[in-house]
Amino acid sequence: MIRFCVLLVLLLPVTGYAHYIPEDAQLEVNASVVATWRSASVVDEYEFWQIPGTMMGGHAWPQEKGVSVDEATLTLGSRINERMFGVIEIGSHGGGDDHSDEVELQHAYIGYVCCDSAGPWVLEAGKMSAVFSPALASHAADRWISDSPLVNDVFFGRDFHDEGVRFWWHETAGVSAGAEVWRGKAYPATDTGDNNWDVFARYQWQGERLTLSGGGWFYRASASSRADHRYGGTHIHTPVAPPGVTATLFPDTRFTGDTDIAGLHAAFRYNPQPHWQLGVEAELMQMDMDGILHDSTGRQAGVDSDQIGGWVQPYLQWRRHTMGLRGEWLSTDNHLVGAAAPVLATDSGLANPQDHDPERYTAFWHWQWRDNLALRTEVTEDRTLPESDLRWSVGVVWSGGLWPSASGASAGHQH
Amino acid sequence: MRKHYLGAGFRRPALIAAYLIMLTGCLEQSQTTVDDQGARVSGFDWGLPEHIPLPREPEDNPMTEEKFQLGRHLFYDSRLSSNGTISCSSCHQQENAFSDGQAQPAGATGERHSRNSQALVNVAWNNTLTWANPSLGTIEKQIMIPLFGDDPIEHGLNEGNHEQVLRSLQAEPVYASLFAEAFPGQSDPLFSDQAWDNVVKALASFVRGLISFDSDFDRGGLSAEALRGERLFNSERLECFHCHAGYNFTDATTDRLTSFNTLLFHNTGLYNIDGLGAYPEPNTGRHEVTGKASHMGQFRAPSLRNVALTAPYNHDGSVDTLENVIRNYAAGGRLRVSPPYPGDGRMNPYKDGFIVSFSITESEIQDLVAFLESLTDQAFISNPRFSNPWTDNSNKDLSP
Numbered sequence: 001m002i003r004f005c006v007l008l009v010l011l012l013p014v015t016g017y018a019h020y021i022p023e024d025a026q027l028e029v030n031a032s033v034v035a036t037w038r039s040a041s042v043v044d045e046y047e048f049w050q051i052p053g054t055m056m057g058g059h060a061w062p063q064e065k066g067v068s069v070d071e072a073t074l075t076l077g078s079r080i081n082e083r084m085f086g087v088i089e090i091g092s093h094g095g096g097d098d099h100s101d102e103v104e105l106q107h108a109y110i111g112y113v114c115c116d117s118a119g120p121w122v123l124e125a126g127k128m129s130a131v132f133s134p135a136l137a138s139h140a141a142d143r144w145i146s147d148s149p150l151v152n153d154v155f156f157g158r159d160f161h162d163e164g165v166r167f168w169w170h171e172t173a174g175v176s177a178g179a180e181v182w183r184g185k186a187y188p189a190t191d192t193g194d195n196n197w198d199v200f201a202r203y204q205w206q207g208e209r210l211t212l213s214g215g216g217w218f219y220r221a222s223a224s225s226r227a228d229h230r231y232g233g234t235h236i237h238t239p240v241a242p243p244g245v246t247a248t249l250f251p252d253t254r255f256t257g258d259t260d261i262a263g264l265h266a267a268f269r270y271n272p273q274p275h276w277q278l279g280v281e282a283e284l285m286q287m288d289m290d291g292i293l294h295d296s297t298g299r300q301a302g303v304d305s306d307q308i309g310g311w312v313q314p315y316l317q318w319r320r321h322t323m324g325l326r327g328e329w330l331s332t333d334n335h336l337v338g339a340a341a342p343v344l345a346t347d348s349g350l351a352n353p354q355d356h357d358p359e360r361y362t363a364f365w366h367w368q369w370r371d372n373l374a375l376r377t378e379v380t381e382d383r384t385l386p387e388s389d390l391r392w393s394v395g396v397v398w399s400g401g402l403w404p405s406a407s408g409a410s411a412g413h414q415h
Numbered sequence: 416m417r418k419h420y421l422g423a424g425f426r427r428p429a430l431i432a433a434y435l436i437m438l439t440g441c442l443e444q445s446q447t448t449v450d451d452q453g454a455r456v457s458g459f460d461w462g463l464p465e466h467i468p469l470p471r472e473p474e475d476n477p478m479t480e481e482k483f484q485l486g487r488h489l490f491y492d493s494r495l496s497s498n499g500t501i502s503c504s505s506c507h508q509q510e511n512a513f514s515d516g517q518a519q520p521a522g523a524t525g526e527r528h529s530r531n532s533q534a535l536v537n538v539a540w541n542n543t544l545t546w547a548n549p550s551l552g553t554i555e556k557q558i559m560i561p562l563f564g565d566d567p568i569e570h571g572l573n574e575g576n577h578e579q580v581l582r583s584l585q586a587e588p589v590y591a592s593l594f595a596e597a598f599p600g601q602s603d604p605l606f607s608d609q610a611w612d613n614v615v616k617a618l619a620s621f622v623r624g625l626i627s628f629d630s631d632f633d634r635g636g637l638s639a640e641a642l643r644g645e646r647l648f649n650s651e652r653l654e655c656f657h658c659h660a661g662y663n664f665t666d667a668t669t670d671r672l673t674s675f676n677t678l679l680f681h682n683t684g685l686y687n688i689d690g691l692g693a694y695p696e697p698n699t700g701r702h703e704v705t706g707k708a709s710h711m712g713q714f715r716a717p718s719l720r721n722v723a724l725t726a727p728y729n730h731d732g733s734v735d736t737l738e739n740v741i742r743n744y745a746a747g748g749r750l751r752v753s754p755p756y757p758g759d760g761r762m763n764p765y766k767d768g769f770i771v772s773f774s775i776t777e778s779e780i781q782d783l784v785a786f787l788e789s790l791t792d793q794a795f796i797s798n799p800r801f802s803n804p805w806t807d808n809s810n811k812d813l814s815p
Binding site: 052053249294298308330331333334335336337338339340341342343350351352355357358 | 443444445446447448449450451453454468649660661669673674675676677
């Protein structure tokens with residue numbers, strides 16, 4: 001069945017994504033801010049967002065009611081000389097009362113272009129986003145929808161910034177392929193692990209009216225005593241709730257073991273006539289997690305988890321208006337063995353007493369009102385938890401170049 | 416012409432969308448299966464709430480109701496001492512949650528113990544026994560100390576009198592059937608060479624079966640005062656919950672779910688008699704066993720279940736009330752300006768990192784005490800299953 005599914009994905013001919021190679025000899029400065037108002041929160045205050053059947057972590061905080069800054073980034077890029085370039089990006093991720101205003105260094109890497117100014121071989125090193133999955137590398141400002149894909153939240157903790165080295169064959173005749181080696185500071189790895197790498201390949205074909213792209217990747221992460229750093233991982237603070245409200249202490253369950261994730265992505269874009277565009281984007285991921293769960297009280301259990309998930313996003317674009325849908329699904333199959341298996345299954349989130357299949361459906365309308373400014377509204381049927389939730393959102397996306405001129409997109413080489 | 420063109424343009428994405436919808440059918444029903452490898456299987460009816468894991472049972476002494484009942488009789492039998500004056504229940508009284516209300520109890524010969532009698536509450540879940548001995552991992556081993564130990568003398572059994580004591584037990588008609596039922600695999604469990612081993616195993620089974628999980632806290636019936644106290648207890652200001660952690664309110668907990676144990680002992684800054692961290696001899700805690708300076712004054716955090724019934728407090732019973740225990744913690748240790756053992760425990764260099772001073776009002780102290788009192792299990796201290804089975808006063812422990 002899985003082979004059949006893979007074939008289906010391959011039949012599909014990706015969206016652009018955020019890896020960035022500056023092309024001008026001078027400094028480029030770009031920035032983006034994404035703010036969204038949402039009508040409802042995924043979980044109530046003093047509750048944890050834990051999708052049944054999954055282990056979560058990283059920056060996968062739940063969407064919250066009201067206005068939140070989903071993301072703010074400031075990117076500096078410079079082509080140092082014909083072959084060398086450097087990129088620095090600072091930014092903040094939204095979500096979580098305690099974390100939404102945290103500014104972190106997301107990118108700080110240098111690159112070397114070999115053999116041709118535009119490639120084909122590129123060596124990059126430093127802190128950067130992984131490029132194996134285009135959707136995982138994209139920012140909230142790059143997506144049609146404010147929420148990141150469900151599989152990215154569950155499998156990668158929403159985003160992926162790590163320290164590492166990337167060597168790749170860069171867009172030659174539409175083909176890119178390469179490998180990345182990571183220190184393991186990005187979920188689902190830990191830097192105490194010793195085996196974090198990925199390989200990827202993709203192809204893009206562009207005709208007069210048709211653009212097709214697709215690719216595949218494999219990522220391996222090893223983790224030692226990995227925590228869910230959204231709520232635990234270090235000194236656990238007892239949530240302080242007002243009188244009459246129960247606030248439970250987050251169970252700090254750890255995972256030690258290996259995680260293998262493979263993915264296929266595809267995109268199709270077609271211009272039937274001027275100003276009109278039809279497109280479909282999709283990604284399918286399969287995760288295999290093998291290791292042990294353990295906690296501070298000496299409990300442990302073996303875990304073997306096989307999870308598969310994906311999303312499909314058809315859309316219709318007319319001039320500056322884009323409307324579309326995104327459907328997301330996740331299927332989990334977990335097996336835990338050991339005396340502490342029942343309690344650790346519950347504490348880790350892998351328990352799934354209702355055999356719940358997480359799903360989420362979003363309809364969106366995105367209006368690129370000005371070159372640098374877009375407005376969007378979404379309605380989301382969120383079934384990631386057993387209780388279904390319908391929420392509306394209205395957002396604004398500002399994205400543009402600050403230097404050398406306040407024009408639209410940067411002159412750099414965006415993927 | 417244009418119409419045809421548009422139709423063709425929309426057909427391709429429609430086909431692709433159809434493929435994608437088919438993709439969703441590839442996902443199988445989610446499920447999580449769990450194999451606890453028999454962790455909740457026991458030959459003994461523990462009667463535990465669902466969320467409490469079973470305690471470990473020694474492979475050579477699995478729990479049975481028959482051994483529990485034999486142990487109950489032995490526990491309350493004053494014949495199990497050198498001069499027939501004390502039983503286990505002399506220092507472990509049910510109404511006091513199996514402690515004795517004294518700072519330091521006396522043994523059969525009147526010798527005073529240097530340590531406070533510990534409450535016997537959920538002992539089955541302790542990862543070590545006694546106040547500070549990391550090498551005592553089973554109740555069976557621990558029971559040998561009060562029975563046969565001579566420093567101090569408790570029950571006073573020794574090489575010279577143990578046969579006589581055993582004969583007095585053998586003379587009790589009730590025991591013949593109790594021993595036979597408890598050890599059905601043995602031909603003569605009361606008269607054979609295994610008799611003392613059987614006594615110890617039965618006593619251990621009874622102590623292991625003293626279970627208390629039916630307090631107001633367990634039933635969710637906390638008063639407003641106790642709820643405020645619970646928040647204080649779990650706050651980063653007071654830090655209580657770190658050492659008194661989990662369902663048994665101690666970080667020295669083990670159960671069938673734990674695969675490995677970190678043995679934790681804590682110096683709470685109670686003494687500092689030489690300015691260098693020393694505790695009064697012989698009560699130097701874990702240091703008494705290991706001889707390591709860094710272990711000076713380290714004791715196992717006792718369970719707080721039924722703690723309101725177990726005054727006086729600390730390892731030597733030197734603190735009379737829960738309020739004063741809290742005040743010592745609030746001061747970051749105890750300052751003693753007068754004998755015995757004056758010294759500034761707050762400056763003890765071996766003090767646990769969680770023993771830091773904090774501000775607390777008298778009202779908050781009362782709230783915290785209310786929470787601790789909510790851990791009292793009235794059913795536990797009145798449960799006839801745990802009470803003295805002897806109806807004949809000649810066999811009943813009559814010690815004060």
